[in-house]
Amino acid sequence: MDLTVLAYVIYLxxxxxxxxxxxxxxxxxxxxxxxxxxxxxxxxxxxxxxxxVVGFYxxxxxxxxxxxxxxxxxxxxxQLFEALxxxxxxxxxxxxxxxxxxxxxxxxxxxxxxxxxxQTPPVPPQGWAGPGSQGPWAAPTTGR
Numbered sequence: 001m002d003l004t005v006l007a008y009v010i011y012l013x014x015x016x017x018x019x020x021x022x023x024x025x026x027x028x029x030x031x032x033x034x035x036x037x038x039x040x041x042x043x044x045x046x047x048x049x050x051x052x053v054v055g056f057y058x059x060x061x062x063x064x065x066x067x068x069x070x071x072x073x074x075x076x077x078x079q080l081f082e083a084l085x086x087x088x089x090x091x092x093x094x095x096x097x098x099x100x101x102x103x104x105x106x107x108x109x110x111x112x113x114x115x116x117x118x119q120t121p122p123v124p125p126q127g128w129a130g131p132g133s134q135g136p137w138a139a140p141t142t143g144r
Contacts, residue, residue: 002123003074007083014084015064015091019057022095026102027053056098063094 028047034045067087074080 003076003080004070007070007074007080007087008068010084011068011087012064014088016061018088018095019064019089022099023053023056023060026056028097030102030106033110037106037109041051052102060091060095060098064091067091068080071087 030052031045031049034049035042038045038048067090070083070087072079072083074083
């Protein structure tokens with residue numbers, strides 16, 4: 001078997017396995033954040049979580065397949081390891097950036113939800129200061 005093809009196979013196996021592992025981890029732990037943000041609506045949290053995981057798979061697996069081609073051929077075992085280390089390293093960096101992006105977005109959504117819960121409604125009006133009112137905000141009267 002050609003070493004370039006072997007590099008492709010190993011790269012795909014490792015990259016797909018890493019993508020699946022990260023997606024499952026995000027799904028399992030992100031569900032807690034989503035349930036909190038969505039005020040305990042577990043059904044909606046599951047649906048949003050599933051949609052996020054599908055998007056994560058599409059983006060990452062799309063990147064993995066686009067990044068598959070090796071411009072230089074692999075002639076020996078040393079080049080095989082070098083090619084794999086560069087390709088898998090880039091995939092790990094992309095997975096890490098996607099993971100941090102997901103955590104950042106979930107945290108922003110969670111904070112917004114917490115801020116909405118903590119805000120107290122404004123004080124209702126105490127009275128009316130329309131024309132002819134004698135309250136502290138009434139228009140000054142002329143001294144006739």
